[in-house]
Amino acid sequence: MKHLFYSILIVFAFVASAPIKNGYEIGDTAADFNLKNIDGKMVSLSNWKDSKGFIVIFDCNTCPYSKAYNERIIGLNNKYLSLGFPVVAINASDATASSGETFEEMVRIAKRKGYTFPYLVDETQNVAKAFGATNTPHVFVLNRSGNDLKVAYIGTIDDNARNASAVSKKYVEEAIDALIANKAVSTTKTKAIGCGIKWKNS
């Protein structure tokens, strides 16, 4: 009985000392989710069983960075949907903190901008927390490997927020092009100045 007690204690100590992860790192397997789309339907990554991967983008309605990247995000879907990497946009910003982040406004913006991809609402903010999303827009490129979707790139879309024609590094495109060609992604992680996701109770 004493041996069992100590065994349990050791296991507990081992588990308790495991570091709390603040989101995904490169190479991690992304968990699926089930979130409401702007058309009212629930959407999961498992809805696309044949995709080569995904371009998951944590975005929002009001952030000037989101506005600056709108066209480029639509462009990413236009280019990569048929190549097996659909865009899936997720709004995790607290809708009560800022009136501009309501579901109704998401529907309005998607319609006005002509979104051709899902724009999901992460009401509990749990998906954003699982991914480790911090700003908007925040991109996570997932690559299918067997039954898993592994994180292959995390960060910003390119190196020039204010001027699309002055971009010299298209991080997301380069990452996906490498994955499609079965090559290693050269820049796997980047940072960007931007609007922080508005967390509940913050």
Place this chain on the structure above:
Amino acid sequence: MRNTSIILLLVASLGASAQDDRDLIKLNRLQQIMQAEKDRIQIINFWATWCSPCLKELPLFEKIDMERKDVKVRLVSMDMDLDPDTTKVRKFVIRKKIHSEVLILNESNPNQWIDKIDKNWNGSLPATLVLNNKNGKRRFVDRELHEGDLEKLIAEVQ
């Protein structure tokens, strides 16, 4: 008499435009400014006119800058990352009667320099760096600050 007035006006406007560019700086200039401060504890706040949590916490920085002579506040605007026209920031500063030092960061590729401010900075605004060059202590916070937070951060670097 009128000629003198015109000359004075021209000289004044020359002086004004020279002043206009001194607040527009690159990152290495910001680092120089931060390193040059010998005596006071520095509070470097990264903000932007479009960032509502940044504007909400601004009064805290203004208050500290006014009250504490041992503290130097520098408000570093990130507006140029999205808008090359500095008019918006300058008009905001005038309209809100901001008295703290305002610097406008003239950089457009944040990924290259974010880590130089702090490796843990995810890039979100607002962000505040509290620095004491006398003992090398620093504190970095990348979230909106509230009443009392600045005083605590200052105490932690003393």
